[in-house]
Amino acid sequence: MNQYGRVAKNDRCSFFGNVSLGSSVSLSELRELYHVVILAYGAESDRNLGINGEDLSGIHSAREFVWWYNGHPDGHDLAPDLQSSDTAVILGQGNVALDVARILLRPTAELSRTDISSHALAALEKSSIKKVYLVGRRGPVQAACTAKELREILGIKDLHVHIQEADLVKTPIDEEELKNNRIKRRIYDLLSKAATESSKQTTGQQELHFVFFRKPHSFLESDNKRGLVAGVHLEKTILKEDEDTRKQFAVGTGQFEDLESGLVLKSIGYKSVPVDGIPFDYNKGIIPNVGGRVLSHTSSGGDLAAVEEGVYVSGWLKRGPTGIIATNLYCAEETIASISEDIENGRLGSLCRQTKPGREGLGRLLDRRNVKVIPFSAWEKIDAEETRLGILKNKPRVKFTTWEDLLQVALH
Ligand code: NAP
Numbered sequence: 001m002n003q004y005g006r007v008a009k010n011d012r013c014s015f016f017g018n019v020s021l022g023s024s025v026s027l028s029e030l031r032e033l034y035h036v037v038i039l040a041y042g043a044e045s046d047r048n049l050g051i052n053g054e055d056l057s058g059i060h061s062a063r064e065f066v067w068w069y070n071g072h073p074d075g076h077d078l079a080p081d082l083q084s085s086d087t088a089v090i091l092g093q094g095n096v097a098l099d100v101a102r103i104l105l106r107p108t109a110e111l112s113r114t115d116i117s118s119h120a121l122a123a124l125e126k127s128s129i130k131k132v133y134l135v136g137r138r139g140p141v142q143a144a145c146t147a148k149e150l151r152e153i154l155g156i157k158d159l160h161v162h163i164q165e166a167d168l169v170k171t172p173i174d175e176e177e178l179k180n181n182r183i184k185r186r187i188y189d190l191l192s193k194a195a196t197e198s199s200k201q202t203t204g205q206q207e208l209h210f211v212f213f214r215k216p217h218s219f220l221e222s223d224n225k226r227g228l229v230a231g232v233h234l235e236k237t238i239l240k241e242d243e244d245t246r247k248q249f250a251v252g253t254g255q256f257e258d259l260e261s262g263l264v265l266k267s268i269g270y271k272s273v274p275v276d277g278i279p280f281d282y283n284k285g286i287i288p289n290v291g292g293r294v295l296s297h298t299s300s301g302g303d304l305a306a307v308e309e310g311v312y313v314s315g316w317l318k319r320g321p322t323g324i325i326a327t328n329l330y331c332a333e334e335t336i337a338s339i340s341e342d343i344e345n346g347r348l349g350s351l352c353r354q355t356k357p358g359r360e361g362l363g364r365l366l367d368r369r370n371v372k373v374i375p376f377s378a379w380e381k382i383d384a385e386e387t388r389l390g391i392l393k394n395k396p397r398v399k400f401t402t403w404e405d406l407l408q409v410a411l412h
Contacts, residue, residue, distance in 0.1 A: 001383075008376040014359040016366065017374030018407070024371045025362070027277040031310060033361045035351050036339055039278070039287060039294070040314040040332075043270035043321040047285075049091070053219030058229035062096045062267035069103050069124075071117030071399035073406065082127035085262030089232055091216055092267035093136035094144035095324075100265055101132045102153045105206045115396045131207040133259060137215035137237055137250040140167060140191045141174040146324075147186040154194050158205040163195035167212040173241055173248060211259070213237045215250055220258060231260035270321035278311060286320055287313045292335030293342070310351050312339055378410035385409050 008015045019025060021041060030037045046061035048054065060080055067075025088104055090097045103111070108125045116124075136143060140163075143150075154161060168191065170178070178185050191210065214234040222230040234257055237250035272287075274280035279297060281288045288295040294308040314335040315328050323331070342348050357364075366373050382400065390397035400406045 015376035038312045043272040043316040045271040047269040056229040059264045069120035071401040086130045087261040088263040089133045089261040090265045097267035098149045133209045135211045161194045161198040162209040291338045
């Protein structure tokens with residue numbers, strides 16, 4: 001936030017909040033207004049499993065759940081049912097899956113001192129979820145999470161961690177995978193240690209079960225309440241090595257088992273959404289690009305002759321939904337280097353010879369459309385008020401979680 005603040009307060013930067021690409025302003029209009037447009041709107045949709053029962057109620061994407069507990073205004077009304085069942089199943093074992101499991105399992109007295117949204121805290125205080133299953137289609141050697149995040153969840157007080165010893169047995173290919181990857185070795189060691197320690201522990205108020213080598217086959221529907229999820233039908237898997245990539249992938253064995261639960265969170269990855277006026281690679285879920293330069297066709301490979309003049313992309317929209325904040329910093333630097341190079345090499349020549357209306361023009365256009373633009377000074381009002389309310393409650397902030405409240409504070 002401090003970094004954002006420094007940038008936003010620079011005279012050469014204008015912050016236009018509450019503006020939606022596509023509805024408030026189109027990409028082609030932005031291209032008319034500015035010499036260069038950088039698309040950095042991330043990934044705000046979800047990958048689907050494409051299996052039976054995925055539409056049953058009680059199944060949410062992890063993204064929706066994260067939006068809900070983080071106070072995103074579009075996640076305000078999710079109302080996940082945390083009371084009808086004592087079990088939650090999370091599909092996937094990446095960092096988002098761990099984040100979600102941590103929120104379900106961490107003592108609410110601790111959560112109350114964080115900036116979690118008030119509606120989520122109230123629901124979690126009444127939650128009857130005691131057991132959380134984290135289901136991965138591959139093994140502990142391939143778990144997608146990172147060490148810091150794993151350590152955080154394993155460190156929750158009074159948490160009983162369950163890991164089948166048999167799942168920790170390594171094959172020679174696993175050994176090879178670990179030999180070349182320090183991060184994966186760290187994860188494997190943490191899981192092994194947790195398995196040994198928990199086998200000595202007899203009680204624990206909450207349970208976290210790591211379920212490996214299982215992939216979701218379909219969702220089970222409740223007999224009592226039609227339309228409601230009752231669990232997941234899982235297929236046991238084994239790993240096979242891809243000869244080209246040398247990576248191990250999961251294949252079904254035809255053996256099945258059920259995991260009962262009234263709450264299922266799919267944490268299998270985010271997905272970017274396309275924007276009108278620019279190609280989109282639906283297979284990779286990204287805007288096709290080379291080093292951040294947007295390509296005119298998905299099939300144009302790395303040919304610089306086929307780039308869209310003056311449009312660039314950065315972040316998850318450029319690479320797909322992987323990587324931490326630092327990865328996105330390097331990614332942004334690469335895009336900026338491409339822009340600088342294009343200016344120096346005259347690739348933006350025809351564009352740069354024309355004067356463009358820039359921020360004044362954008363301001364006029366949004367004004368004509370009656371868009372309630374939030375300048376940075378108005379964002380600071382939201383920040384100050386959230387922080388003030390937080391001090392009263394001994395928290396970092398109390399978030400406003402509806403568009404009405406946010407606009408009310410910002411514009412008055
Ligand atoms: P992720 O790391 O890609 O993990 C996705 C998980 O879903 C993997 O376990 C994957 O298994 C599984 N999966 C994917 N497709 C599946 C399918 N069809 N059936 C069953 N399982 C499937 O994604 P993420 O957790 O959404 O995180 C996105 C990125 O944000 C990651 O790079 C993450 O590190 C980062 N992040 C960082 C932090 C942090 O630094 N604190 C917090 C949150 C997120 P396979 O491995 O078998 O594909």
